[in-house]
Amino acid sequence: MMDEKLTFHFDVDGKDFTSAGQASVQVKKNLRQLGIPTEIIRRVSIAMYEGEINMVIHAGGGKATVSVDEECIEIVLEDNGPGIKNIDQAMQEGFSTATDTIRSLGFGAGMGLPNMKRYTDVMDIYSEVGVGTKIVMKVNIR
Amino acid sequence: MKISTMKELLGAEVLCCEEKLGGHVYSACGCDLMSDVLAYVKDQAVLLTGLVNSQVIRTAVMMDMNCIVFVRSKLPTEEMLELARESGIVIMNTDKRLYDACGILYSNGLVGNRVK
Numbered sequence: 001m002m003d004e005k006l007t008f009h010f011d012v013d014g015k016d017f018t019s020a021g022q023a024s025v026q027v028k029k030n031l032r033q034l035g036i037p038t039e040i041i042r043r044v045s046i047a048m049y050e051g052e053i054n055m056v057i058h059a060g061g062g063k064a065t066v067s068v069d070e071e072c073i074e075i076v077l078e079d080n081g082p083g084i085k086n087i088d089q090a091m092q093e094g095f096s097t098a099t100d101t102i103r104s105l106g107f108g109a110g111m112g113l114p115n116m117k118r119y120t121d122v123m124d125i126y127s128e129v130g131v132g133t134k135i136v137m138k139v140n141i142r
Numbered sequence: 143m144k145i146s147t148m149k150e151l152l153g154a155e156v157l158c159c160e161e162k163l164g165g166h167v168y169s170a171c172g173c174d175l176m177s178d179v180l181a182y183v184k185d186q187a188v189l190l191t192g193l194v195n196s197q198v199i200r201t202a203v204m205m206d207m208n209c210i211v212f213v214r215s216k217l218p219t220e221e222m223l224e225l226a227r228e229s230g231i232v233i234m235n236t237d238k239r240l241y242d243a244c245g246i247l248y249s250n251g252l253v254g255n256r257v258k
Binding site: 018019021025028038042046050106108109110111112114115118 | 204
């Protein structure tokens, strides 16, 4: 399909909830153009979308990098937000620190991180309180 | 179920992508929490919701859903309709409540998605 690693970079705007998800929509388009199977594209875009929403809700935005090679698609999300105090707790379905405002917008149900894990083959979270969070996710193409 | 059949059953008004009314949906989801919608993949499904913002459309795009029904006569913005057009998602609205709209579709043979 491709000989070299392809990389896409995105800045995720933390001020505007309405535009959250734009990068994920773009990634979906790019992967479709590359001829990646639909099921794989769906898993990548859902995981990235949840991550993007998280960065907007909790961290005031951040950066997203998506790399594609023959073996897998890697999504790296980095922010300079407040960090995650207790990662095990954050990974539990239903646990959320989101505000009522965010809940009224349809998110903050405590499903974001669990969904990201559900749709990816590898997910690692590196987080330091007061410094930021980095999440690395991988979806195998074969 | 054909999208045009859903339109008839719900007495719904089509707000965009009318040319896709001949398409089919194979499962449905009635929900205002987008993360719950994102938790289980539904292929060619319809989303019924009372939530109105751009993230409803993006959630449907991510899930490859092909129809969204806004209940209780809620109206999406032009910006939302434009997002839906880009992805070919049929948008309708109905004066029915979420529970009633889901019940009508279910009792006419459109069952929910099986949890894997």
